[in-house]
Amino acid sequence: MKRWLQDAGLQLAVSAASVAVALAAGAVFILALGKNPFTVYGILISGSVGDNYGLGQVIYKATTLAFVGVAVALSFRAGLFNIGAEGQLYLGGFMAAWVGLQFDPEKPYAGMWWVCCLAAFGGGAAAAAVPAILKATRGTHEVIVTIMMNFIVIGAVHYFASSRYDDVIMEPATTHTWELPEAAWLKSYKETFKGSTANSSFWVAIAIAIAATYLLWRTRTGYEMRASGLNPKAAEAGGVRMRWTMCLTLLVSGGIAGLGAINFVLGNKGYFEKEFSAGAGFLGIAVALLARSHPIAVIPAAFLFATLSEGAVAIGQSKEQVPGEIIDILQAIVILFLLVGARLLDRAIAAWQKSRQKAVRA
Amino acid sequence: MTLRRTLAITAGIVLALTGLLLVIGWVRGPEARAAAFGAIVSFSMLTATTRLSVPYVLAALGGTSSERAGVVNIALEGVLVTGAFASAAVTHWTGSPWVGMAAAVPAGVLIAYVHALATVTFKADQIISGLAVNLLALGATKFGAKLVWGKPHSDNIAKLPTIWERDPDAGGLATFVHTLLAEPMVLLTILLVAAAWLLHTRTVLGLRLRAVGENAHAVDTLGLPVGGLRYTGVLMSGGFAALGGAWLAFDVTQFSSGMSAGKGYIAMAAVVFGKWHPLGATAACLLFGASEAFQLRLQAASVQVPSELVGTLPYLLTIVALVGLVGRARPPASLGVAYEKAGA
Numbered sequence: 014m015k016r017w018l019q020d021a022g023l024q025l026a027v028s029a030a031s032v033a034v035a036l037a038a039g040a041v042f043i044l045a046l047g048k049n050p051f052t053v054y055g056i057l058i059s060g061s062v063g064d065n066y067g068l069g070q071v072i073y074k075a076t077t078l079a080f081v082g083v084a085v086a087l088s089f090r091a092g093l094f095n096i097g098a099e100g101q102l103y104l105g106g107f108m109a110a111w112v113g114l115q116f117d118p119e120k121p122y123a124g125m126w127w128v129c130c131l132a133a134f135g136g137g138a139a140a141a142a143v144p145a146i147l148k149a150t151r152g153t154h155e156v157i158v159t160i161m162m163n164f165i166v167i168g169a170v171h172y173f174a175s176s177r178y179d180d181v182i183m184e185p186a187t188t189h190t191w192e193l194p195e196a197a198w199l200k201s202y203k204e205t206f207k208g209s210t211a212n213s214s215f216w217v218a219i220a221i222a223i224a225a226t227y228l229l230w231r232t233r234t235g236y237e238m239r240a241s242g243l244n245p246k247a248a249e250a251g252g253v254r255m256r257w258t259m260c261l262t263l264l265v266s267g268g269i270a271g272l273g274a275i276n277f278v279l280g281n282k283g284y285f286e287k288e289f290s291a292g293a294g295f296l297g298i299a300v301a302l303l304a305r306s307h308p309i310a311v312i313p314a315a316f317l318f319a320t321l322s323e324g325a326v327a328i329g330q331s332k333e334q335v336p337g338e339i340i341d342i343l344q345a346i347v348i349l350f351l352l353v354g355a356r357l358l359d360r361a362i363a364a365w366q367k368s369r370q371k372a373v374r375a
Numbered sequence: 376m377t378l379r380r381t382l383a384i385t386a387g388i389v390l391a392l393t394g395l396l397l398v399i400g401w402v403r404g405p406e407a408r409a410a411a412f413g414a415i416v417s418f419s420m421l422t423a424t425t426r427l428s429v430p431y432v433l434a435a436l437g438g439t440s441s442e443r444a445g446v447v448n449i450a451l452e453g454v455l456v457t458g459a460f461a462s463a464a465v466t467h468w469t470g471s472p473w474v475g476m477a478a479a480v481p482a483g484v485l486i487a488y489v490h491a492l493a494t495v496t497f498k499a500d501q502i503i504s505g506l507a508v509n510l511l512a513l514g515a516t517k518f519g520a521k522l523v524w525g526k527p528h529s530d531n532i533a534k535l536p537t538i539w540e541r542d543p544d545a546g547g548l549a550t551f552v553h554t555l556l557a558e559p560m561v562l563l564t565i566l567l568v569a570a571a572w573l574l575h576t577r578t579v580l581g582l583r584l585r586a587v588g589e590n591a592h593a594v595d596t597l598g599l600p601v602g603g604l605r606y607t608g609v610l611m612s613g614g615f616a617a618l619g620g621a622w623l624a625f626d627v628t629q630f631s632s633g634m635s636a637g638k639g640y641i642a643m644a645a646v647v648f649g650k651w652h653p654l655g656a657t658a659a660c661l662l663f664g665a666s667e668a669f670q671l672r673l674q675a676a677s678v679q680v681p682s683e684l685v686g687t688l689p690y691l692l693t694i695v696a697l698v699g700l701v702g703r704a705r706p707p708a709s710l711g712v713a714y715e716k717a718g719a
Contacts, residue, residue, distance in 0.1 A: 157694075338515070
């Protein structure tokens with residue numbers, strides 16, 4: 014059997030085991046409340062992927078998570094931790110709307126959606142630029158800077174998205190901007206999915222995941238990213254442009270996270286709304302983790318978390334009197350077990366390789 | 376030395392800020408000027424600063440304990456909300472706010488234990504573990520609130536009694552003294568700051584905690600328990616920060632889900648800005664509390680301030696401190712690194 018296939022199998026086993034353990038822990042919780050876990054999990058499934066509407070909602074939620082997941086996975090591969098996806102997503106969304114509003118609504122330009130997508134990418138990259146530049150020039154640790162940037166970016170966006178700019182950007186007495194011209198909208202799949210918010214930005218997410226995979230494993234830049242993540246000292250000795258690579262990785266990662274905003278802004282509402290990201294920037298980190306930092310694996314991981322989130326809504330609305338927040342707890346347990354499981358797996362692989370080397374020598 | 380510099384820098388920034396905002400007031404005309412002046416130079420400003428700083432200070436003391444021992448703790452946010460929930464729920468059940476306040480500590484230690492277990496025993500990534508704990512705490516407390524009160528926020532809970540009654544007609548100074556000395560949790564916070572300072576700089580345990588954050592290998596060579604010390608640091612941080620959560624709940628006599636509202640991250644920023652020193656972190660918290668108080672008071676005086684931008688000040692200052700333009704903040708050397716025994 015090929016090595017990579019074995020590896021992939023092991024990685025999958027860890028992810029699956031973590032999810033299974035979390036579901037079991039959730040079942041204990043539900044039993045403690047005196048409810049039947051099978052009924053509750055039944056609602057989770059039927060309320061999410063059970064019908065066309067639910068499936069559409071899952072696709073919609075998975076799309077944003079997939080963008081953020083790919084962004085974070087890319088930074089993980091280069092040994093960086095982009096925890097600023099929430100802010101990048103936010104600025105991406107605002108920039109997409111702001112740029113879209115600069116067009117004359119009377120004379121719509123057919124390629125406008127494309128420009129707005131670029132603006133979203135640019136907004137995300139701009140939010141990541143501060144940690145990227147500080148990392149490259151002064152070696153400042155990107156984790157704290159990206160956390161701080163989340164709050165700075167959100168504060169700055171709220172400054173511009175306030176009643177000060179009523180009439181210009183914001184629709185008065187609302188928390189959202191004016192609606193963008195229809196030329197900026199992405200294709201909605203409302204009819205197929207019975208009024209749900211799924212839209213064509215899902216295909217963009219898949220394209221980005223494929224592009225990120227190509228970048229990482231088929232280009233020089235990607236090689237440099239992975240090398241600096243696996244062993245920075247060896248990479249530097251081998252001639253990898255460390256500063257440039259770290260800076261570029263964070264910028265691209267931020268851009269991809271920012272692009273995730275098109276799902277809401279161009280695909281769903283047609284405007285930027287305050288608080289639209291709703292923590293997706295943090296949940297996306299969990300998605301990247303579940304996918305073991307592989308951009309392609311991010312897609313199914315995003316679907317899993319989206320199913321859980323959508324199912325939580327159904328559980329909360331059902332007659333079972335189980336708060337939907339049980340799913341938040343479940344998601345946290347998935348992450349914690351993934352962390353521990355990944356660690357144990359790495360140890361097991363190392364031990365296995367050692368024993369095999371011994372066997373070869375003997 | 377570092378401490379004196381931190382304090383000097385903090386004082387400098389406060390002065391600069393005050394000057395800047397007074398100039399803004401000047402430009403905006405005499406009424407705005409009077410309002411700005413009144414907002415800064417008054418005892419009620421001190422009172423507001425004290426009250427707003429309490430949760431930051433308690434959480435930052437927690438962050439200091441954990442990070443000095445080498446464990447990054449972004450779970451402070453989750454610990455705050457856990458403390459708030461525990462104190463509200465226990466007050467609701469027992470009817471005694473004192474028991475409720477005390478209950479925050481074991482609850483905080485418990486949630487911090489999850490972080491310690493993942494990061495120290497299983498050597499998991501400290502940032503991700505912290506995020507997971509935050510998710511867990513926010514979800515679990517909202518879940519719990521729905522079970523206890525049937526909604527995502529609590530009914531009104533009993534107020535924590537003050538040591539002596541406040542005279543409602545008292546002037547600014549009397550109110551400030553009352554806040555400082557008669558509010559039990561403010562008094563407790565002041566005592567805890569002193570205790571944390573003593574612990575971290577004057578006791579064997581404090582020095583060992585610091586050693587394990589700087590060079591875990593050396594600590595291990597001395598035959599001291601690396602894991603045990605790190606557990607101590609993280610669990611202590613849970614106790615401190617959870618009290619901050621209790622303050623949040625008692626301050627508004629209610630628990631509401633997500634009421635920590637990013638305060639844990641501000642506290643984390645204060646730890647960095649205060650250079651991982653308990654007094655430095657406290658000074659940073661007072662600065663952040665003062666800027667918040669100032670902004671709220673200007674708004675109350677209906678002076679137009681870009682509150683969204685002023686609100687980002689703690690985060691901006693933290694980045695500046697990290698970059699090292701004004702006295703670089705240097706983290707403990709082993710911060711964020713799980714300890715691996717050599718040769719294992």
